[in-house]
Amino acid sequence: MITNWLERYSDNSRDYGGYSIGKLFALLNDPEIISLAGGLPSPDMFLKEEMRAASRKILQNNIEKVMQYSPIKGENTLLAAIIDFLKNDNVFIKEENLVVTSSGQHGLDLTGRLFLNQDDIVMLDRPTFAGAIVAFQMQRPKFVGIDIEDDGSNIDEYRKKIKELLSRNKRIKFIYVVPDFQNPSGITMSLEKREKLLDLSYEFEIPIIEDSPYRDLRYYGETIPSIFSLDQKRGGQNVIGLFTFSKLFCPGIRVGFNIGPAEVIEKMTNLKEGNVLNTPKYNQDMCTAFLTEMNLENHIVKCRNYYREKLNVFLKTMEEYFPPEMGVKWTKPEGGLFLWVTLPKHIDTHELFYDAIKYKVAFVPGDVFFAENPAKNHMRINFSFASKEQLAEAVKRLSKCVKDKLL
Amino acid sequence: MITNWLERYSDNSRDYGGYSIGKLFALLNDPEIISLAGGLPSPDMFLKEEMRAASRKILQNNIEKVMQYSPIKGENTLLAAIIDFLKNDNVFIKEENLVVTSSGQHGLDLTGRLFLNQDDIVMLDRPTFAGAIVAFQMQRPKFVGIDIEDDGSNIDEYRKKIKELLSRNKRIKFIYVVPDFQNPSGITMSLEKREKLLDLSYEFEIPIIEDSPYRDLRYYGETIPSIFSLDQKRGGQNVIGLFTFSKLFCPGIRVGFNIGPAEVIEKMTNLKEGNVLNTPKYNQDMCTAFLTEMNLENHIVKCRNYYREKLNVFLKTMEEYFPPEMGVKWTKPEGGLFLWVTLPKHIDTHELFYDAIKYKVAFVPGDVFFAENPAKNHMRINFSFASKEQLAEAVKRLSKCVKDKLL
Numbered sequence: 132m133i134t135n136w137l138e139r140y141s142d143n144s145r146d147y148g149g150y151s152i153g154k155l156f157a158l159l160n161d162p163e164i165i166s167l168a169g170g171l172p173s174p175d176m177f178l179k180e181e182m183r184a185a186s187r188k189i190l191q192n193n194i195e196k197v198m199q200y201s202p203i204k205g206e207n208t209l210l211a212a213i214i215d216f217l218k219n220d221n222v223f224i225k226e227e228n229l230v231v232t233s234s235g236q237h238g239l240d241l242t243g244r245l246f247l248n249q250d251d252i253v254m255l256d257r258p259t260f261a262g263a264i265v266a267f268q269m270q271r272p273k274f275v276g277i278d279i280e281d282d283g284s285n286i287d288e289y290r291k292k293i294k295e296l297l298s299r300n301k302r303i304k305f306i307y308v309v310p311d312f313q314n315p316s317g318i319t320m321s322l323e324k325r326e327k328l329l330d331l332s333y334e335f336e337i338p339i340i341e342d343s344p345y346r347d348l349r350y351y352g353e354t355i356p357s358i359f360s361l362d363q364k365r366g367g368q369n370v371i372g373l374f375t376f377s378k379l380f381c382p383g384i385r386v387g388f389n390i391g392p393a394e395v396i397e398k399m400t401n402l403k404e405g406n407v408l409n410t411p412k413y414n415q416d417m418c419t420a421f422l423t424e425m426n427l428e429n430h431i432v433k434c435r436n437y438y439r440e441k442l443n444v445f446l447k448t449m450e451e452y453f454p455p456e457m458g459v460k461w462t463k464p465e466g467g468l469f470l471w472v473t474l475p476k477h478i479d480t481h482e483l484f485y486d487a488i489k490y491k492v493a494f495v496p497g498d499v500f501f502a503e504n505p506a507k508n509h510m511r512i513n514f515s516f517a518s519k520e521q522l523a524e525a526v527k528r529l530s531k532c533v534k535d536k537l538l
Numbered sequence: 539m540i541t542n543w544l545e546r547y548s549d550n551s552r553d554y555g556g557y558s559i560g561k562l563f564a565l566l567n568d569p570e571i572i573s574l575a576g577g578l579p580s581p582d583m584f585l586k587e588e589m590r591a592a593s594r595k596i597l598q599n600n601i602e603k604v605m606q607y608s609p610i611k612g613e614n615t616l617l618a619a620i621i622d623f624l625k626n627d628n629v630f631i632k633e634e635n636l637v638v639t640s641s642g643q644h645g646l647d648l649t650g651r652l653f654l655n656q657d658d659i660v661m662l663d664r665p666t667f668a669g670a671i672v673a674f675q676m677q678r679p680k681f682v683g684i685d686i687e688d689d690g691s692n693i694d695e696y697r698k699k700i701k702e703l704l705s706r707n708k709r710i711k712f713i714y715v716v717p718d719f720q721n722p723s724g725i726t727m728s729l730e731k732r733e734k735l736l737d738l739s740y741e742f743e744i745p746i747i748e749d750s751p752y753r754d755l756r757y758y759g760e761t762i763p764s765i766f767s768l769d770q771k772r773g774g775q776n777v778i779g780l781f782t783f784s785k786l787f788c789p790g791i792r793v794g795f796n797i798g799p800a801e802v803i804e805k806m807t808n809l810k811e812g813n814v815l816n817t818p819k820y821n822q823d824m825c826t827a828f829l830t831e832m833n834l835e836n837h838i839v840k841c842r843n844y845y846r847e848k849l850n851v852f853l854k855t856m857e858e859y860f861p862p863e864m865g866v867k868w869t870k871p872e873g874g875l876f877l878w879v880t881l882p883k884h885i886d887t888h889e890l891f892y893d894a895i896k897y898k899v900a901f902v903p904g905d906v907f908f909a910e911n912p913a914k915n916h917m918r919i920n921f922s923f924a925s926k927e928q929l930a931e932a933v934k935r936l937s938k939c940v941k942d943k944l945l
Contacts (some may be wrong), residue, residue: 132774133743136801139711141655141677149610149811174602182605183597190590195581198589198788203556233640236815244676248548265812269651270548304546336540367539381605385818394543404556405672407814408643411792411821 143249143271150265152499155484159493165525166493170314170468171516172378173441176434178425182381185420189413201412203404205231205388209415212422213388220346221360222372227393230400233410234385235344235375239266241389241399241406242340242371246304247272252296254337255307256284258471258500258509260314263307263342267502272304274502281462283320284308286327293335305338305371306331310358312345312467315500315511319465325358332362332369342373344387345467347431350439352465359390368392376418378468379431386410386418438468444519445470445512445526452530457537461512468515471497478536479507486535492528550656550678557672559906562891566900572932573900577721577875578923579785580848583841585832589788592827596820608819610811612638612795616822619829620795627753628767629779634800637807640817641792642751642782646673648796648806648813649747649778653711654679659703661744662714663691665878665907665916667721670714670749674909679711681909688869690727691715693734700742712745712778713738717765719752719874722907722918726872732765739769739776749780751794754838756873757846766797775799783825785875786838793817793825845875851926852877852919852933859937864944868919875922878904885943886914893942899935 137145152168159166189197204210210226217224232238239262247253247270255263257276264274275296277288289306296303308328310320320328332339341358356364359372368391375387389399403409421427446463453459461472472494474480480496487493497509514522544552559575566573596604611617617633624631639645646669654660654677662670664683671681682703684695696713703710715735717727727735739746748765763771766779775798782794796806810816828834853870860866868879879901881887887903894900904916921929 132740133745133776133799136799136805139653139745140805141651141653141658143655144652144805144809147805147808147812149808153610153811169607171606174606177602177605179601179605182601186593186597190593194586194589195584196790198584198586198790199578199581200576200784200789203560233814236811237813240813245547245551248550251548262815269809269812333539338540338546369540377607382607383603383605383819385814385816392540392543398543398547398551398554401554401556402551402676404560404643405554405676406644406647407640407792408669409792411818412790413820414818 163491164493165517165521167512167525168493168495169513169516173515177381181425185417189416197413201409203409204400206415209419212419216422224390228390228396230389230396231410232387232389235387236262238373238387238389239263241402243267243270244402245398251302251304255502258315260309261499264502276502279318283318283324286324303337305340307340309342311343312464314469316471317462317464317467317469322355325361329362339370341370344375344378347379349466350435380421384414384417386414438515441514441519445514445522448523448526452526468513470512472510472512474508476508480510487532490528490532492525570898571900572924572928574919574932575900575902576920576923580922584788588832596823604820608816610816611807613822616826619826623829631797635797635803637796637803638817639794639796642794643669645780645794645796646670648809650674650677651809652805658709658711662909665722667716668906671909683909686725690731693731710744712747714747716749718750719871721876723878724869724871724874724876729762732768736769746777748777751782751785752874754786757842758872787828791821791824793821845922848921848926852921852929855930855933859933875920877919879917879919881915883915887917894939897935897939899932
């Protein structure tokens with residue numbers, strides 16, 4: 132009987148554990164805990180009746196096709212709807228530039244799988260989206276992180292580091308960024324920095340992976356053009372864009388898309404074929420209905436108003452319960468679902484997590500958002516899921532818990 | 539602007555093209571062509587009204603959960619339903635032995651990804667399921683194929699080859715088989731050979747991957763115990779089982795599962811997390827309804843009767859239109875969706891494919907079912923999708939087309 136399975140695994144999977152925070156989430160079953168940990172959109176924003184109606188229609192008119200295999204690249208109707216959707220954002224693509232994915236995570240994995248050999252270098256912000264780290268890690272690249280600034284990636288530091296890496300003959304496969312209301316920090320990259328990042332990309336011929344799941348969820352300020360659209364404007368094709376309908380429509384449907392140069396998309400489509408064949412047609416048709424039949428503009432305005440109020444409650448209560456003398460700082464995002472709290476250096480938020488649970492409040496310890504050399508004194512806060520009352524109460528509990536550590 | 543994308547791809551993906559038959563399928567749009575090429579179950583066997591009713595119920599009672607993220611491993615209700623489903627087949631597992639996949643293809647990819655480094659050896663039958671070849675190829679293993687016999691894998695040849703490989707210090711990661719009504723050949727492995735394959739597995743400590751999507755679709759003869767169940771009976775845990783609901787329920791829903799030792803399943807679940815996070819809950823709930831609310835036994839009986847009739851028509855017409863003097867042979871499957879036609883050696887079925895299209899009939903050239911050193915004179919025939927009338931007509935057209943080549 133085989134007992135030594137571990138030694139049979141591939142080098143890439145042997146030490147691979149997925150998200151390390153799974154174990155922490157298992158501790159959050161107590162219904163009295165107010166969790167600011169998940170990345171969940173609010174069910175209040177789910178288009179429930181609309182989904183029921185769309186489902187009836189899809190199953191009434193198309194059930195045989197829904198139950199059969201469907202094209203790997205995606206349903207023609209969804210491809211067309213996405214192409215239209217992107218026009219509103221000044222992104223102009225053809226079908227050849229687009230592949231439907233089975234979620235944002237899937238889009239990330241197809242990207243890592245397409246580009247990364249072991250020890251290839253991925254550059255990214257510190258902190259950055261943990262799901263991207265987890266996806267890319269399956270290929271065992273080397274991560275080189277650059278501390279993020281209040282207005283986004285530190286382009287000067289990227290330049291320095293790129294030069295240094297190239298001088299050591301290192302292979303940089305891509306730069307991964309979440310320019311809009313970054314998960315976990317809530318930070319948005321300025322227009323100037325987006326252009327400068329493109330300059331870098333052109334100068335050193337390094338592709339940019341732009342992951343922007345929260346782009347439409349802006350509560351303050353003006354929309355900044357996507358890096359993809361800026362690249363198009365400058366006649367480039369250095370950017371691969373990743374999107375998911377998880378935040379705007381719902382996560383449960385598991386549909387997103389990747390856009391980019393035709394040959395990159397074709398290759399990703401090949402990989403998708405070997406990986407899952409096709410995204411289920413029902414789920415795609417539901418997204419098509421969402422994009423074309425559900426009054427999308429109305430929905431976006433409603434989401435913006437709803438999440439803005441939650442953000443305001445959270446920020447206002449933070450001001451009140453974390454006075455300056457506590458030495459705690461936090462970002463003030465203009466959109467998205469997350470903000471980033473920085474505690475005094477000596478506080479390890481992984482330890483704090485267990486204390487916080489005793490205070491019946493939870494967050495994600497910041498270390499999981501660092502691809503290398505994690506900082507220990509940060510928390511990621513999700514403000515989209517809990518109710519306004521819960522958010523205010525959660526801040527009070529957090530404040531007590533942190534005060535204990537400051538004594 | 540980046541133009542040289544190819545050199546940026548990972549070594550594993552650079553030359554990866556997915557299924558090579560995609561291009562052939564694109565030629566089958568002419569509605570007059572009778573296609574025996576696809577692997578499609580018949581929509582006549584789809585539980586359409588049942589799916590509509592189940593969908594209404596799922597969306598009525600559970601829409602918030604359907605629209606939200608759900609567990610990576612799978613919904614508890616589906617896990618329980620699968621565990622029950624397997625008991626009927628004398629397979630007794632716990633939750634820790636089970637992970638829900640987003641289709642059979644997904645189960646194959648998780649398997650390849652978990653075990654295979656470049657140049658590791660995968661042993662498999664000649665021919666074997668093309669989707670498995672395509673999944674494993676993403677890890678660039680070496681394939682070692684053994685010609686299949688009428689009663690399944692040639693275990694003596696496997697043994698010889700294993701010894702030879704081990705004597706050359708080669709690493710054999712697993713043996714992949716489709717023991718029930720194999721795609722593409724329709725061949726079923728005898729009980730004796732299943733036991734002998736297990737002997738091999740124990741002797742040389744080589745895991746067996748048992749892929750059995752057609753297992754319930756038996757039209758003649760007695761069910762033979764799965765290799766997984768035989769292994770359990772002998773106290774082993776050398777077998778990893780792959781299953782999909784694509785053939786029994788419908789492909790469009792994209793749900794399947796992998797079973798095996800707890801530590802293997804945990805690792806596959808980690809890989810699934812980085813790859814797609816979770817299988818959509820709606821699709822899982824639909825499978826749960828299929829397993830627990832839709833009179834599964836009745837459905838299986840209905841499918842068996844329906845597909846048996848089609849198989850009979852096909853075999854009968856073959857007898858009539860391919861008399862012995864033509865030198866054409868074909869398998870007589872006891873179940874499944876496919877059979878395997880062997881033409882005289884000098885006929886290349888890849889070339890014949892284009893002729894056949896002119897005769898308005900299509901099949902899959904057999905070469906794609908060989909992981910290495912493809913034989914050229916075979917066709918895979920699907921008998922589940924076309925109507926009985928079409929099947930008979932297709933055989934007549936095929937016969938004319940082949941006769942042309944024999945002249």
